[in-house]
Amino acid sequence: MAGDERRPPELRPLLLLRPSPLALSCLSTRFHLLKPWDSPLPLPAFLSAHAAAVEALLITGLIPVTADTLDSLPSVRCIVTTSAGVNHIDLSECARRGVVVANTGTVFSEDGADYAVGLLIDVLRRVSAADQYVRRGLWPITGDYPLGSKLGGKRVGIIGLGNIGSRVAKRLEAFGCTISYNSRTKKPSVPYKYYPNVCDLAADSDALVVSCSLTSKTHHIINKDVLSALGKQGIIINVGRGELIDEEELIKCLMNGDIKGAGLDVFKNEPSVPEEFLSMNNVVLSPHSAVCTNEVSQDLIHLVIANFEAFFSGRPLITPVSA
Amino acid sequence: MEALGVLLTFPMNPYLEEELDRRCKLFRLWETPPESRRDFLRAHAGSIRAVVGNAQVGADAETIDSLPKLEIVSCFSVGLDKVDLDKCRQRGIRVTNTPDVLTEDVADLAIGLAIAVMRRIPEADRYVRSGSWKSKGDYKLTTRFSGKTVGIIGLGRIGKAVAKRAEAFGCPIVYYSRSEKPDTNYTYCSNVLDLAANCQVLVVACPLTPETRHIVNREVMDALGPKGVLVNIGRGPHVDEPELYKALIEGRLGGAGIDVFEQEPHVPEELFGLENVVLLPHVGSGTIETRTAMADLVLGNLEAHFTNKPLLTPVI
Numbered sequence: 001m002a003g004d005e006r007r008p009p010e011l012r013p014l015l016l017l018r019p020s021p022l023a024l025s026c027l028s029t030r031f032h033l034l035k036p037w038d039s040p041l042p043l044p045a046f047l048s049a050h051a052a053a054v055e056a057l058l059i060t061g062l063i064p065v066t067a068d069t070l071d072s073l074p075s076v077r078c079i080v081t082t083s084a085g086v087n088h089i090d091l092s093e094c095a096r097r098g099v100v101v102a103n104t105g106t107v108f109s110e111d112g113a114d115y116a117v118g119l120l121i122d123v124l125r126r127v128s129a130a131d132q133y134v135r136r137g138l139w140p141i142t143g144d145y146p147l148g149s150k151l152g153g154k155r156v157g158i159i160g161l162g163n164i165g166s167r168v169a170k171r172l173e174a175f176g177c178t179i180s181y182n183s184r185t186k187k188p189s190v191p192y193k194y195y196p197n198v199c200d201l202a203a204d205s206d207a208l209v210v211s212c213s214l215t216s217k218t219h220h221i222i223n224k225d226v227l228s229a230l231g232k233q234g235i236i237i238n239v240g241r242g243e244l245i246d247e248e249e250l251i252k253c254l255m256n257g258d259i260k261g262a263g264l265d266v267f268k269n270e271p272s273v274p275e276e277f278l279s280m281n282n283v284v285l286s287p288h289s290a291v292c293t294n295e296v297s298q299d300l301i302h303l304v305i306a307n308f309e310a311f312f313s314g315r316p317l318i319t320p321v322s323a
Numbered sequence: 324m325e326a327l328g329v330l331l332t333f334p335m336n337p338y339l340e341e342e343l344d345r346r347c348k349l350f351r352l353w354e355t356p357p358e359s360r361r362d363f364l365r366a367h368a369g370s371i372r373a374v375v376g377n378a379q380v381g382a383d384a385e386t387i388d389s390l391p392k393l394e395i396v397s398c399f400s401v402g403l404d405k406v407d408l409d410k411c412r413q414r415g416i417r418v419t420n421t422p423d424v425l426t427e428d429v430a431d432l433a434i435g436l437a438i439a440v441m442r443r444i445p446e447a448d449r450y451v452r453s454g455s456w457k458s459k460g461d462y463k464l465t466t467r468f469s470g471k472t473v474g475i476i477g478l479g480r481i482g483k484a485v486a487k488r489a490e491a492f493g494c495p496i497v498y499y500s501r502s503e504k505p506d507t508n509y510t511y512c513s514n515v516l517d518l519a520a521n522c523q524v525l526v527v528a529c530p531l532t533p534e535t536r537h538i539v540n541r542e543v544m545d546a547l548g549p550k551g552v553l554v555n556i557g558r559g560p561h562v563d564e565p566e567l568y569k570a571l572i573e574g575r576l577g578g579a580g581i582d583v584f585e586q587e588p589h590v591p592e593e594l595f596g597l598e599n600v601v602l603l604p605h606v607g608s609g610t611i612e613t614r615t616a617m618a619d620l621v622l623g624n625l626e627a628h629f630t631n632k633p634l635l636t637p638v639i
Contacts, residue, residue: 110469114492118444118468121435125428125606128445134602135595139588143334145604150612152427174491175431271456278452284444285451287462293442295467 012312013054015073017043020060020082026301031056031308047072056308058082065089070097078311080304084108084163084291085241087214091323102307105319106163107299108291113167115290116209116239119263120156120172122284123235124149124207129281149233149260152176157205159198159221160212160240161187168209180204183212198222202229207237214241224249227259234259239290242267251276254283265290327629328370330390332380335399339618343375346622352380364389373397373625378558378605379587381405387414395628397621400608401425401481403638404531404558411639418639419624422480424616425608429528430484432607433556434492436580437473437524439601440552441466446598466550466577469493474522476515476538477529478504481556485526497521500529515539519546524554531558539563544570552578556607559585568593571600582607 014031016023027033034054036046051073059065059081070076070093080102081089094101122128125148133145154177158165161181169179169192180193182201187194195201198221202208208230212218222236222245230236236259238245247268253259254276261282267273270288277283306318327347331340334353343349348370355363364371364386372392374382377399384407387393395417396406403420411418439445442465450462473489475482475498486496486509496509499518503511512518515538519525525547529535539553539562547553553576555562564585570576571594578599584590587605594600608617623635 110493111467114438114468115442115444118435118438118442121431122439122444125432125435125610127432127435127439127601127603128448130603130606131439131445131601132449134590134604137592137595139590139604143588145606145609147609147611147614148606150428150610151431171488171491174488175434176427271460273451273456284448286444286447287451287456289442289447289462289465292462292464293467294464297464 012056012308013051014056014058014308015051015054015076016058016060017063018061020058022297022301023058023060023082023304027058027305030305044072051075056080056311058304058308059089062088065094067093070094070099078102078308078317080307080317082300082304084112085213086321087241089321091321095323100311100317101321102317102319103321104300104303107303107319108296109163109167111291111293111296112164112211112239113171115265115286116164116168116211116237116263117171119237119239119265119284119286120207120209120235121151123237123261123263123282124151124154126281128284154178154206155180155204157181157195157201157208158192159183159201159208159210159244160218161190161192162211162213164239165209165211166190168211184217199225199229202226202234203231205230206233207235210236210238210240210244212240212244214243219243220246222246222250224253227253230259232258232260235261235263237263239265242270247274254280326370327372328367328392329373329375329625330364330367330371332374332376332382335375335377335379336614336618338615339375339399339621342618342622347373347625361385361389368392373628375399375621375625376405378402378405378583382411383407384410387411387416395419395625397624398638399617399621402531402558404560408639416639417628417634417637419621419634419636420638421608421617421620422636424620425613426480426484428610428613429481429556429607430488432582432603433481433485433526433528433554433580434488436554436556436582436601436603437526437552438468440554440578440580440599441468441471441524443598445601468524471523472497472521474498474512474518474525475509476518476525476527476561477557478507478509479528479530482526482528483507485528489524494524515543516546519543519551520548522547523550524552526554527557527561529557529561531560536560537563539567541566541570544576547576549574550577552580554580556582559583559587564591571597 011032015034039046055077057079130145156177158181161183263284265286329347330350332352372394374396382396387410398420401422469492473494478498478500499512580601582603
């Protein structure tokens with residue numbers, strides 16, 4: 001292996017499957033990084049030649065981990081992913097093989113919640129659209145911008161009261177919003193009203209914030225019926241995954257005025273965004289950047305290091321995920 | 324109130340205008356070109372007993388002097404900087420404003436502006452709409468809002484509401500006010516320069532008076548610094564606008580979210596090309612709900628005055 005003879009003996013091997021500038025710059029002094037892309041060998045050959053004994057795998061960029069991936073890495077015992085979502089990892093296969101998995105825990109939660117609130121204020125108060133109006137020099141020409149809608153007193157339905165959803169709730173309470181939620185199960189210790197049915201939640205909400213994981217059960221959790229129940233004055237904010245919403249239905253509803261507006265950080269076919277959105281000024285579009293801050297990068301690297309160090313010391317992972 | 328002459332200074336709200344038109348004899352100041360205004364006022368001075376003004380056009384000394392029958396100035400705003408209060412006191416003219424009903428919207432917008440600037444929400448929206456996400460890849464990393472120290476100039480109704488919201492994001496709060504407020508736990512700074520040096524987001528939420536004009540000057544912006552963000556939801560003249568532009572372009576100030584300008588509706592064009600600012604056309608109280616509530620308060624104050632009842636929200 002290139003560079004083998006220079007490896008300090010105490011650095012444990014860590015396999016990456018794609019280049020990640022953050023990982024490469026911050027982890028190379030702590031682990032011996034295996035970088036298949038630097039090798040002339042195709043990936044399967046590289047793995048059998050150099051990674052047969054590797055116990056630790058870092059997944060960045062949502063690269064899938066399937067049964068085949070695990071077959072090609074017979075010694076892997078610990079996978080750390082730099083995402084909160086784990087729908088790209090076959091957790092049951094990992095569990096079956098005794099492979100422990102860690103995600104980002106709550107590292108992204110504050111920034112994700114901030115962004116969801118920022119998007120909601122933007123849509124209601126037309127921040128992005130009005131900023132554009134000013135920059136086009138229109139204020140002196142066509143006068144005051146059309147009025148927005150007050151956030152205070154709005155009923156907000158949160159879909160997925162997890163790490164991000166619960167922080168969104170806490171923030172919006174300070175703005176005088178009433179919070180209700182839908183989640184896989186009712187949370188006994190939260191003061192908000194639980195709705196087992198998403199349509200019922202939508203019918204009683206002025207705005208929905210989608211912040212749940214994408215699973216086979218939550219695919220298109222926001223569908224035509226939910227949008228219809230949300231109604232003409234309703235707003236939807238999505239900081240989860242594109243496929244949580246039936247995008248074609250959403251476009252139709254927006255075009256027909258069947259809902260009032262949307263703030264979307266995620267889409268079905270990123271980075272492609274349906275053209276229809278581009279001409280809508282009641283929609284705020286965002287390039288999957290809800291958790292992308294400088295501060296989070298630092299927090300993330302510390303967490304990745306802490307998880308691998310825990311694993312190598314025989315201690316439990318800091319932010320383990322189970323199937 | 325049919326014979327009552329009311330001067331409306333600006334097309335501030337269709338509902339307010341309709342109601343005034345229905346109930347009183349309404350004079351619309353903006354329909355007269357500026358050069359004919361003096362004549363316009365002289366012509367109708369005999370019937371005008373009330374002026375309804377806003378943040379753009381109020382009741383200055385000249386206007387008040389030209390209206391000998393003026394009894395009340397009812398402001399469609401909480402700010403009183405466009406009303407010559409001394410003149411009103413001299414003449415015994417009542418003055419009302421619209422406090423409380425707009426507090427939440429303005430505070431919401433202050434936080435919305437801070438997040439919009441720090442997380443580059445409008446910029447990112449433009450990035451997607453221009454096709455850059457596909458052609459150039461992911462948008463750059465931005466700056467976290469949660470946990471940043473928020474400094475507030477003026478801890479009145481709006482300032483306190485901003486603080487309450489910022490606290491929900493884990494933001495420590497520091498403030499400057501003419502005097503320390505005994506009923507809060509927030510850290511007091513005895514001058515604006517110290518405040519700016521000790522926070523990352525500086526929010527202007529005090530009234531505009533001769534003392535607070537340019538309260539955010541070059542020194543304050545330098546103290547706030549290259550990582551600092553200025554949010555102005557007060558009045559344009561609170562901030563030295565040419566210095567603001569220089570500080571932003573030279574990187575001495577990290578960013579700004581500005582809802583108010585020195586010469587509204589004119590915004591310095593140099594700001595249009597900056598990616599570290601968000602520029603809004605004075606929409607702090609700009610929601611249907613709040614503007615209706617403000618209009619009802621203006622109408623309610625006028626009704627009270629002309630039926631000899633106590634004013635709802637008197638200032639003078």
